[in-house]
Amino acid sequence: MTILRFHQLPSSLSIAFSSRHERSFSGSSELVALTPRRNQCWRYSPLKSSNGSPLAGASWKDDGKEMPVPKGPDIGSQLTENTVSITVVGASGDLAKKKIFPALFALYYEDYLPQHFTVFGYARSKLTDDELRDTISKTLTCRVDKRENCSDKMEQFLQRCFYHSGQYGSEVDFCELDNKLKEKEEGKTANRLFYLSIPPNIFVDVVRGASRSASSLKGWTRFIVEKPFGRDSESSSELTRCLKMYLTEEQIFRIDHYLGKELVENLSVLRFANLVFEPLWSRNYIRNVQLIFSEDFGTEGRGGYFDHYGIIRDIMQNHLLQILALFAMETPVSLDAEDIRNEKVKVLRSMRVLKLDDVVVGQYKGHTKGGKSFPAYTDDPTVPKGSLTPTFAAAALFIDNARWDGVPFLMKAGKALHRRGAEIRVQFRHVPGNLYKRKFGTDLDKATNELVIRVQPNEAIYLKINNKVPGLSMRLDSSNLNLLYSERYPREIPDAYERLLLDAIEGERRLFIRSDELDAAWAIFSPLLRELEEKKVVPELYPYGSRGPVGAHYLAAKYNVRWGDLSDSS
Ligand code: NDP
Ligand code: BG6
Numbered sequence: 001m002t003i004l005r006f007h008q009l010p011s012s013l014s015i016a017f018s019s020r021h022e023r024s025f026s027g028s029s030e031l032v033a034l035t036p037r038r039n040q041c042w043r044y045s046p047l048k049s050s051n052g053s054p055l056a057g058a059s060w061k062d063d064g065k066e067m068p069v070p071k072g073p074d075i076g077s078q079l080t081e082n083t084v085s086i087t088v089v090g091a092s093g094d095l096a097k098k099k100i101f102p103a104l105f106a107l108y109y110e111d112y113l114p115q116h117f118t119v120f121g122y123a124r125s126k127l128t129d130d131e132l133r134d135t136i137s138k139t140l141t142c143r144v145d146k147r148e149n150c151s152d153k154m155e156q157f158l159q160r161c162f163y164h165s166g167q168y169g170s171e172v173d174f175c176e177l178d179n180k181l182k183e184k185e186e187g188k189t190a191n192r193l194f195y196l197s198i199p200p201n202i203f204v205d206v207v208r209g210a211s212r213s214a215s216s217l218k219g220w221t222r223f224i225v226e227k228p229f230g231r232d233s234e235s236s237s238e239l240t241r242c243l244k245m246y247l248t249e250e251q252i253f254r255i256d257h258y259l260g261k262e263l264v265e266n267l268s269v270l271r272f273a274n275l276v277f278e279p280l281w282s283r284n285y286i287r288n289v290q291l292i293f294s295e296d297f298g299t300e301g302r303g304g305y306f307d308h309y310g311i312i313r314d315i316m317q318n319h320l321l322q323i324l325a326l327f328a329m330e331t332p333v334s335l336d337a338e339d340i341r342n343e344k345v346k347v348l349r350s351m352r353v354l355k356l357d358d359v360v361v362g363q364y365k366g367h368t369k370g371g372k373s374f375p376a377y378t379d380d381p382t383v384p385k386g387s388l389t390p391t392f393a394a395a396a397l398f399i400d401n402a403r404w405d406g407v408p409f410l411m412k413a414g415k416a417l418h419r420r421g422a423e424i425r426v427q428f429r430h431v432p433g434n435l436y437k438r439k440f441g442t443d444l445d446k447a448t449n450e451l452v453i454r455v456q457p458n459e460a461i462y463l464k465i466n467n468k469v470p471g472l473s474m475r476l477d478s479s480n481l482n483l484l485y486s487e488r489y490p491r492e493i494p495d496a497y498e499r500l501l502l503d504a505i506e507g508e509r510r511l512f513i514r515s516d517e518l519d520a521a522w523a524i525f526s527p528l529l530r531e532l533e534e535k536k537v538v539p540e541l542y543p544y545g546s547r548g549p550v551g552a553h554y555l556a557a558k559y560n561v562r563w564g565d566l567s568d569s570s
């Protein structure tokens with residue numbers, strides 16, 4: 001893979017910088033080069049991928065083969081002669097409408113897509129181009145801070161969106177798609193991205209058809225694969241094996257959208273760019289780490305999918321475990337994707353296999369509050385009666401390495417709880433021989449520091465410290481050093497899918513899951529999942545809108561921990 005760098009530019013080019021994008025990406029500059037002979041202007045993309053490398057919007061990277069750095073004035077024509085075609089497979093579905101098309105539009109709106117690009121929707125539903133445009137236009141939104149020309153931009157974007165109706169297993173249909181793509185690509189070097197926004201049972205059919213009949217002949221071809229990547233170690237390995245019959249690992253981008261969230265991205269910055277945190281980041285100072293996910297709504301509308309997976313597969317084995325790996329990894333050699341993924345996989349492989357004794361499962365039951373009734377999980381018509389699928393789980397995980405030996409990593413994830421949120425809580429040890437311990441009475445828990453990274457909503461990082469209450473008496477309380485994103489950074493935070501789509505277009509793999517990471521993640525959870533199913537473990541019922549099953553408190557207490565999100569001053 002080659003990235004054209006500034007120093008590789010031919011000396012015959014004159015160069016000018018513009019800071020058009022500084023407002024959105026600090027430190028990034030747009031490089032415009034004028035070829036003296038033809039006076040032709042091309043742009044060196046101002047974009048930054050998530051590892052901070054300059055991105056070449058016109059794609060100077062290529063899978064598997066070295067792209068020669070062009071010499072002399074031809075460089076301009078080569079850059080503008082590339083194009084990217086993005087095909088959203090499953091375009092009629094929920095995720096495509098809710099997340100993928102809006103993210104593509106947001107990238108276009110902020111000038112982050114290459115100059116030449118086309119978006120295709122592919123699904124079985126019979127739609128015309130205009131019908132697709134009409135459907136997706138309803139979910140496109142403009143950035144609050146840049147409202148001007150929004151409808152013009154939206155119209156321009158929609159004119160680049162097309163639709164092709166086809167069967168997922170039909171190579172003939174993908175061949176027809178290929179013809180349409182070629183027509184739009186107009187003989188340019190075509191790079192193609194397929195987004196599999198479809199149920200997992202048809203992943204392989206689509207990959208077979210699209211890779212055989214609609215791969216790019218000159219440029220790269222990549223596939224973004226949505227979760228779930230299997231149900232356990234065996235099915236996941238089988239999926240990987242089947243995908244690799246048609247694709248190389250470099251072509252597969254396994255998405256975990258939590259890795260695209262701003263505060264998850266910031267985890268490494270917080271750790272590795274601040275002297276104050278990294279020395280404390282170990283069993284010597286950290287008592288426990290909590291990874292908490294909660295939603296204040298049930299599985300409404302997705303019960304059919306959910307019942308086959310349950311909360312452990314839906315949230316813990318991927319979203320929370322990925323955060324844990326980033327949180328706990330050693331310093332990577334560099335910010336390159338392979339260096340980071342190597343460190344993450346080491347953490348996952350050092351983790352203890354999860355045992356049933358260290359897990360609590362729950363399921364929400366119906367509840368009436370203020371005259372309003374909320375359904376039970378099993379009231380969903382797409383959920384089988386008597387289903388034992390957990391909608392809540394709490395677990396205690398351990399990393400058996402030198403840094404984290406004995407530190408409980410507590411996870412908690414649930415649907416239909418009292419609030420929506422995702423956060424990381426780091427509870428520090430007590431201050432040894434604390435001079436002020438009497439000021440806290442007997443509750444020493446209140447005297448420990450806690451670092452909270454609130455992933456959503458209302459993104460924030462805050463540190464609970466002990467502080468003297470102003471006045472003549474010596475009274476202490478717990479206060480927050482608070483970095484509230486909405487106050488410090490009033491600009492709207494991009495959706496995770498925007499970052500991930502941009503990275504996939506740029507071939508930046510850092511935020512995508514490598515197959516060995518996936519194997520290691522399943523190895524931690526698969527035996528437990530099998531045991532839960534074989535023993536038909538009955539989940540503890542909790543009312544819709546509550547704080548979840550009481551069992552979660554007992555599990556935490558077993559490790560001398562209190563859930564930070566449920567304390568008075570959370
Ligand atoms: P949908 O169930 O809406 O399916 C997407 C499209 O696939 C449908 O519009 C339909 O298109 C086609 N399809 C659905 N069922 C079948 C089937 N049994 N056989 C063949 N085609 C079918 O899925 P979502 O959009 O909700 O999700 C897409 C993927 O993303 C899934 O893998 C899901 O697990 C994952 N995901 C979804 C999230 C969400 O919030 N929705 C969140 C995270 C991941 P047509 O009939 O027109 O061919
Ligand atoms: C998905 C799960 O991966 O993440 C859903 O399948 C869940 O069940 C969703 O609702 C949560 O994502 P977010 O970004 O809304 O927190």
